[in-house]
Amino acid sequence: xxxxxxxxxxxxxxxxxxxxxxxxxxxxxxxxxxxxxxxxxxxxxxxxxxxxxxxxxxxxxxxxxxxxxxxxxxxxxxxxxxxxxxxxxxxxxxxxxxxxxxxxxxxxxxxxxxxxxxxxxxxxxxxxxxxxxxxxxxxxxxxxxxxxxxxxxxxxxxxxxxxxxxxxxxxxxxxxxxxxxxxxxxxxxxxxxxxxxxxxxxxxxxxxxxxxxxxxxxxxxxxxxxxxxxxxxxxxxxxxxxxxxxxxxxxxxxxxxxxxxxxxxxxxxxxxxxxxxxxxxxxxxxxxxxxxxxxxxxxxxxxxxxxxxxxxxxxxxxxxxxxxxxxxxxxxxxxxxxxxxxxxxxxxxxxxxxxxxxxxxxxxxxxxxxxxxxxxxxxxxxxxxxxxxxxxxxxxxxxxxxxxxxxxxxxxxxxxxxxxxxxxxxxxxxxxxxxxxxxxxxxxxxxxxxxxxxxxxxxxxxxxxxxxxxxx
Numbered sequence: 001x002x003x004x005x006x007x008x009x010x011x012x013x014x015x016x017x018x019x020x021x022x023x024x025x026x027x028x029x030x031x032x033x034x035x036x037x038x039x040x041x042x043x044x045x046x047x048x049x050x051x052x053x054x055x056x057x058x059x060x061x062x063x064x065x066x067x068x069x070x071x072x073x074x075x076x077x078x079x080x081x082x083x084x085x086x087x088x089x090x091x092x093x094x095x096x097x098x099x100x101x102x103x104x105x106x107x108x109x110x111x112x113x114x115x116x117x118x119x120x121x122x123x124x125x126x127x128x129x130x131x132x133x134x135x136x137x138x139x140x141x142x143x144x145x146x147x148x149x150x151x152x153x154x155x156x157x158x159x160x161x162x163x164x165x166x167x168x169x170x171x172x173x174x175x176x177x178x179x180x181x182x183x184x185x186x187x188x189x190x191x192x193x194x195x196x197x198x199x200x201x202x203x204x205x206x207x208x209x210x211x212x213x214x215x216x217x218x219x220x221x222x223x224x225x226x227x228x229x230x231x232x233x234x235x236x237x238x239x240x241x242x243x244x245x246x247x248x249x250x251x252x253x254x255x256x257x258x259x260x261x262x263x264x265x266x267x268x269x270x271x272x273x274x275x276x277x278x279x280x281x282x283x284x285x286x287x288x289x290x291x292x293x294x295x296x297x298x299x300x301x302x303x304x305x306x307x308x309x310x311x312x313x314x315x316x317x318x319x320x321x322x323x324x325x326x327x328x329x330x331x332x333x334x335x336x337x338x339x340x341x342x343x344x345x346x347x348x349x350x351x352x353x354x355x356x357x358x359x360x361x362x363x364x365x366x367x368x369x370x371x372x373x374x375x376x377x378x379x380x381x382x383x384x385x386x387x388x389x390x391x392x393x394x395x396x397x398x399x400x401x402x403x404x405x406x407x408x409x410x411x412x413x414x415x416x417x418x419x420x421x422x423x424x425x426x427x428x429x430x431x432x433x434x435x436x437x438x439x440x441x442x443x444x445x446x447x448x449x450x451x452x453x454x455x456x457x458x459x460x461x462x463x464x465x466x467x468x469x470x471x472x
Contacts, residue, residue, distance in 0.1 A: 022387045023059065024400040024416055025430035025443040026462055028272055028348050031412050032432050032441050033110060033466050036121055038346060039274035040172045040184030041260035043375065044119055045470055048111040049439075052465040057105030057125065061460035065421045066096030066134065089143050092134040094158050095393060097421075099131035105464070110172075117176040121186070124170070126247070129342060130163035133393055146207055156203035156221055160392045164339070165194040165229075166281070167247035172258070179375075180264040185257065190341070192252030192281045193243055194233060197339055198225040199392040210299040220295040221328055226337050227290075228252055228283040246285075254281030256341055268352040268378065277341040284336035294328035343390050350383035357406060379406050396421065410434050416445065422458035423449075430462075439466040 027038045033049040034057050036042050051057060072083050103125055110121035137154040146154070172186035203221040210216035229251055236242035245251075256279020262272045357377040381404040388397045398420035406412045416428040428445025443462040444450075 022061075022389075022398050022418070022420070022460075023443075023462060024385055024387060024398065024402070024418055025414055025428045025445060026441075027346055027385060027387075028350060029404070029412070029414055029430060029432065029441075031406075031434070032439070032464075033108065033468065034105075034441075034462075034464055036110065036172065036174065036184070037108075038276070039260035039262070039272055040121075040174060040186040040258050041182050041262050041272070041274065042174070042184070043176075043182050043262050044110075044174060046110060046112065046119070047469040049109070049466050049468045051105055051108035051123070052467070053107055054104065055465045056108050057103065057462075057464045059460070059462040060100070060102045061458075062100035063422045063458040063460075064096070064098045065458075066092040085143060088134075089139045092136065092139075094133055094136050094160075096134045097131055097391075097393075098134070099391075101130075102126075102128040108466075119174040121172040121174070122170060125168050127166045127168055128164070129166075130161075131391060132161035132163075133158070135159045141205070146205075150207055150209070150215075152206065154205040156205060156223060157201050159201045159223070160199045162197040162199050162339075162392060163195070164192065164281075165243075167191040167193060168256075170258075182262045184260050186259075188256035188258065188277070188279060190252075190254035190256060190279065190281050191247055191249050192228060192254065192283060193246045194229040195252065195281070195283055195339060196225065196227045196230075197337075198223075200224065216297055216299045218295070218297040219328060221292045223292040225290045226283070226287070226339075228285065228287045228337075230286070231288070232286040251285050252281050252283040254341075255279055260346075264375070267375070270350045270352070271348065272350075273347045274345070276344040276346070278343050279341045281339050281341070282336060283339065287334055287336055289333040289335065289337065291331050291333070292328060293331075296327035340390075345388045346385065348383055348385040350381050352378035352381045354378050354380040357409060377406065380404065414443075418445065422446075426458065434468070437467050437469060439468050440464070 023038055026032065026035055028042065029035050030042050030044065033046065033051065036044065037057070067087055072080065072087065105123060105125040108121070108123035108125075110119060112119050135158040137156070137158045141154055146152070167190070169189045169191070170186050172184060174182065174184040176182045201223045203219075203223060205220075206218050208216045208218065229246055232246065232251075233239055233242045256277050258274065258276045259278070260272070260274030262270060264270050355378065357379060381402075383402055385400040385402065386397070387400070388395045398418055400416050400418040402414055402416045404412065404414040410433070412432040414430040414432075416426075416430075418426040418428065420426070423446055425448055426446045427448055428443065429447060430441065430443035432439070432441045441462070441464055445460055446458045449459065
């Protein structure tokens with residue numbers, strides 16, 4: 001039991017470590033070009049920008065709302081099997097998740113057209129996204145077995161997990177409609193590298209009183225695991241070359257769109273909204289669909305010695321296995337399937353106040369730029385944000401309060417407090433540094449957990465390096 005416990009545990013934690021991320025610090029941080037990736041309708045004053053390839057946008061997140069690494073592996077004198085049983089098998093529910101993402105920008109470029117109200121952007125990035133919910137009844141079966149569990153129905157629908165590795169190529173348009181409204185849209189072409197999905201499972205497993213034997217076992221299953229790309233990558237002589245081939249439209253293809261806007265309720269009060277990754281991927285290359293579908297009830301092996309005396313050397317166990325497999329066939333198919341991207345929604349309200357950048361007067365409302373094409377920038381901003389992402393067991397949401405401080409055109413800081421299912425004490429901080437045309441930003445949240453990262457349920461980071469040119 002010890003080794004099986006550790007094996008299951010390591011598999012779950014692996015899912016966490018390779019793991020979509022609420023980038024609440026970056027959102028509406030419009031001094032940073034990558035904020036346009038979260039809202040294609042963000043206000044910009046760039047003439048053009050270019051991200052340093054592979055360094056312009058790096059971000060990652062991993063979270064588990066029910067258990068932390070330290071809960072299992074802490075050197076506290078307790079047996080690991082007891083901790084796994086008490087804190088995971090008995091302590092977690094099917095709503096507890098292990099999830100995370102990783103993104104790496106290959107290219108991100110933007111430039112203003114001859115029409116100063118129109119700004120274009122394009123680029124490409126790698127996106128890895130994984131989520132697995134705790135399979136509670138499966139865990140009970142694996143760790144405790146079903147002995148003595150008469151009439152307990154184990155729910156096979158507890159198994160819900162999905163993940164993907166996708167190369168995304170995008171092209172965006174940002175347009176200033178008037179002084180109050182800026183809108184934007186971004187088209188996306190997805191090239192799927194790897195994908196797995198097992199999120200529509202149904203069925204049950206139960207032991208009841210039998211008629212001819214003591215126990216009657218019933219299995220009713222409608223289970224399916226869909227995968228794409230694993231054989232093409234795993235069996236390749238050169239794994240890196242196989243990944244690159246599938247990333248360059250040699251795998252599964254899909255389309256998506258991002259939408260967003262920024263609207264000024266007044267000179268200093270702004271609302272924004274964006275909807276990201278409304279799209280799908282059609283998986284048609286190197287697909288596998290493993291299914292187990294049917295129902296069977298058995299009471300074990302029944303032998304009538306008088307009737308079967310001449311055939312007692314017969315393999316009655318194999319007969320039972322064959323009967324069950326006929327009723328609940330395990331099948332492997334290679335037909336394609338469609339997956340929808342994890343769509344994300346952002347919304348915010350922001351109030352700017354204090355001195356205008358470059359100004360000397362203390363101002364809460366009087367200084368405007370009504371005759372200029374760009375709004376006045378103020379030293380301070382405060383506001384709130386909302387975030388939601390669709391997940392297999394329903395939307396996952398978060399709310400954020402933030403304060404932003406600008407020190408001229410050189411340094412900007414943004415502090416956030418976020419509440420979500422992972423933490424109610426999530427404090428974050430982002431720094432944007434502008435040194436001439438060079439732009440550097442770095443962000444991290446859940447800062448209170450850094451005194452003991454192993455005990456944290458959540459961690460994320462973002463950083464990048466760009467070159468920026470502004471309009472006069």
